Amino acid sequence: MDEYRELNRAFWDERAPAHAASRDYGLNEFVAEPEHLSHVVRFDLPLLGDVAGLRGVHLQCHIGTDTISLARLGARMTGLDFSPTSLEHARQLAAATRGDVDFVESDVYGAVDALGSEQFDLVYTGIGALIWLPDIRRWADVVAALLRPGGRLFVREGHPMLFTLADPRDDGLLVVEHPYFERDEGSVWDEGGTYVETEVVFSSNRTVEWNHGLGEVVSAVLAAGLEVTGLVEHDSVAWDAMPGMMQRPPGNADEWRLVDRPWRLPHTYTLQAVKRQA
Ligand SMILES: C[S@@+](CC[C@H](N)C(=O)[O-])C[C@H]1O[C@@H](n2cnc3c(N)ncnc32)[C@H](O)[C@@H]1O
Numbered sequence: 279m280d281e282y283r284e285l286n287r288a289f290w291d292e293r294a295p296a297h298a299a300s301r302d303y304g305l306n307e308f309v310a311e312p313e314h315l316s317h318v319v320r321f322d323l324p325l326l327g328d329v330a331g332l333r334g335v336h337l338q339c340h341i342g343t344d345t346i347s348l349a350r351l352g353a354r355m356t357g358l359d360f361s362p363t364s365l366e367h368a369r370q371l372a373a374a375t376r377g378d379v380d381f382v383e384s385d386v387y388g389a390v391d392a393l394g395s396e397q398f399d400l401v402y403t404g405i406g407a408l409i410w411l412p413d414i415r416r417w418a419d420v421v422a423a424l425l426r427p428g429g430r431l432f433v434r435e436g437h438p439m440l441f442t443l444a445d446p447r448d449d450g451l452l453v454v455e456h457p458y459f460e461r462d463e464g465s466v467w468d469e470g471g472t473y474v475e476t477e478v479v480f481s482s483n484r485t486v487e488w489n490h491g492l493g494e495v496v497s498a499v500l501a502a503g504l505e506v507t508g509l510v511e512h513d514s515v516a517w518d519a520m521p522g523m524m525q526r527p528p529g530n531a532d533e534w535r536l537v538d539r540p541w542r543l544p545h546t547y548t549l550q551a552v553k554r555q556a
Pocket of ligand 1: 286287290291338339340341342343344358359360361364384385386387404405406407410411
């Protein structure tokens with residue numbers, strides 16, 4: 279296994295139990311309320327539309343909360359992730375909620391083989407997924423191979439501009455510090471902690487990550503033979519991406535937004551594309 283995969287997988291395997299136990303992922307609510315949806319999927323609904331009856335795959339599904347939410351909306355879902363510990367929690371949640379969802383362990387780049395070359399109506403992914411992949415064109419080729427002609431890609435992702443920013447500063451300035459464009463070597467991070475509230479102290483903290491510029495993502499999707507049907511930039515993000523500088527937007531307890539002039543920064547984007555009919 280490439281070194282980056284080993285590092286990143288250990289990072290996610292270690293964090294999955296803390297995420298499953300956290301209030302932020304709300305697993306208890308999934309068990310208690312059969313209609314409960316993840317806040318990520320709730321946000322997506324207006325752009326996602328009706329998914330009932332679709333055959334869908336969720337790439338980088340983590341502990342399955344979004345995958346199960348899509349299944350609750352009537353899609354027949356498979357979740358795919360390379361972290362066995364994440365998938366253990368996803369399967370437990372599916373069992374506890376009687377969700378009819380499959381989970382498959384695989385690297386994204388091996389998804390076509392792992393899924394038996396099945397073709398899907400919907401490929402869904404995002405919210406901290408693409409930064410773990412070194413080559414966005416290769417990802418787009420996988421997406422295209424997974425879609426049936428006429429099938430749709432739906433991705434809401436952290437905006438590449440957000441990922442360029444230096445850690446929050448006392449003077450409140452937003453400082454562009456990290457790469458915007460994809461770079462072969464990736465960025466090496468060594469950071470404890472995670473994006474949910476937890477007391478757990480982690481030891482697998484070294485990761486390798488890659489930003490992908492918005493134009494690179496769109497160009498990769500086009501080059502893979504998909505037609506872009508929507509690109510919307512949002513002024514909010516699904517996690518507290520700049521602690522101390524963000525707050526929940528009024529009337530929306532699910533999202534985070536810069537306190538000071540949030541219109542300066544695209545926080546996330548939703549990209550939709552359809553595989554051209556042959
Ligand atoms: C931030 S989570 C995104 C999932 C989802 N948005 C969520 O919050 O539950 C990132 C996921 O990507 C997975 N991942 C990272 N690199 C991967 C790869 N190369 N192949 C498959 N999964 C990968 C990790 O195991 C993790 O579960």
